[in-house]
Amino acid sequence: MDLPSLIEQFQNHAFLLFFIASLIGGEEVMIPLAFLVGTGLWDIQTLFLACFIGTLVSDTLWFLLGRHGLQKTELFKKHKGKYDKVVHFLNKISKKDFVVLLVTKFLYGTRIFTILHFGVSSMPKSRFILLNSIVILVWLPLALNIGWFAGKGSSFFLGIYEHPLWFFTSIAGVILIYHFLRNQLASRILPKDLK
Numbered sequence: 658m659d660l661p662s663l664i665e666q667f668q669n670h671a672f673l674l675f676f677i678a679s680l681i682g683g684e685e686v687m688i689p690l691a692f693l694v695g696t697g698l699w700d701i702q703t704l705f706l707a708c709f710i711g712t713l714v715s716d717t718l719w720f721l722l723g724r725h726g727l728q729k730t731e732l733f734k735k736h737k738g739k740y741d742k743v744v745h746f747l748n749k750i751s752k753k754d755f756v757v758l759l760v761t762k763f764l765y766g767t768r769i770f771t772i773l774h775f776g777v778s779s780m781p782k783s784r785f786i787l788l789n790s791i792v793i794l795v796w797l798p799l800a801l802n803i804g805w806f807a808g809k810g811s812s813f814f815l816g817i818y819e820h821p822l823w824f825f826t827s828i829a830g831v832i833l834i835y836h837f838l839r840n841q842l843a844s845r846i847l848p849k850d851l852k
Contacts (some may be wrong), residue, residue: 664698667698667699668698668699671699671703671704671707672703672706672707673707674690674707675687675690675699675703675704675707675708675711676707676708676710676711677711678690678708678711679707679708679709679710679711679712679715680711680712680714680715681715683712683715683768684800684835685832685836687704687708687797687800687801687804688800688801688803688804688831688832688835689804689828689831689832690704690708690804691704691800691801691802691803691804691805691808692804692805692807692808692827692828692831693804693808693828694801694804694805694808695804695805695806695807695808695809696808696809701801701805704801705797705798705801708797708801709793709794709797712793712797713786713789713790713793716772716789716793717782717785717786717789719769719772719773719776720772720773720775720776720782720785720789721776721782722773722776723772723773723774723775723776723777724776724777724782725776727773727776727777728777740770740773740774743767743770743771743774744774746767747761747771747774754775754780754784754788755788755791755792757771758771758772758775758788758789758792759792759795759796762792762793762796763796763839764839765836765839765840772789803831803835804831807827807830807831808827808831
C-alpha cells in the first residue's frame with residue numbers, strides 16, 4: 658500500500674485511530690500523530706478529543722487494575738520494594754494528589770506506577786477520574802503541541818508529501834527529541850534507585 662492510500666485510510670477513521678493510539682501507546686504515539694495533524698492531515702480537535710478519551714480510559718483501567726487484585730499477584734510481590742520507593746518518591750513530590758498526578762505525567766517511567774498506587778490506595782474511583790481528567794486537560798495540550806509545531810514547521814520547510822523519507826525522518830526526530838528531553842528531566846528529578 659502506498660503512502661497516499663494509507664493516509665486516506667487513516668483519514669477515514671481518524672477518531673478511532675487516535676483513540677486506539679492513545680489507549681495503547683500513550684504520548685509516544687500521540688506526538689507523532691500530532692505531527693501529522695500539524696502537516697494538515699487531520700484536524701486538531703478530533704485528535705484532542707480522541708486522545709483525551711483514550712488516555713482517560715487507559716488511566717482508569719490501570720487504576721482499576723491497582724484497585725482489584727494487583728497486590729495479590731506475584732509480580733507485585735516481586736517488585737514491592739521498588740513500589741515502596743516510588744510511593745516514597747511520590748510523597749516527596751507533594752501530599753496533593755493532583756500535583757503528583759500532574760508531575761508524573763511528565764516523568765518517564767512513573768505514570769503507570771503512580772496510577773497503580775492510587776488504585777491500591779483508598780482514593781475513590783470518582784475522585785481519581787475527576788483529578789485525572791483535569792490533569793489530562795493540562796498535560797495533553799502541552800504534549801500534542803510538541804508534535805503539532807514540529808509537523809507545521811516540517812511541512813512548511815520540507816514539502817513533506819513529495820519526500821516520504823523526510824516525512825518519516827521528521828517523525829523519528831520528533832520522537833527522539835521528546836524522549837531525550839523526558840529522560841533528561843527524569844534523570845534530574847528521580848532518585849538514583851528508581852532509574
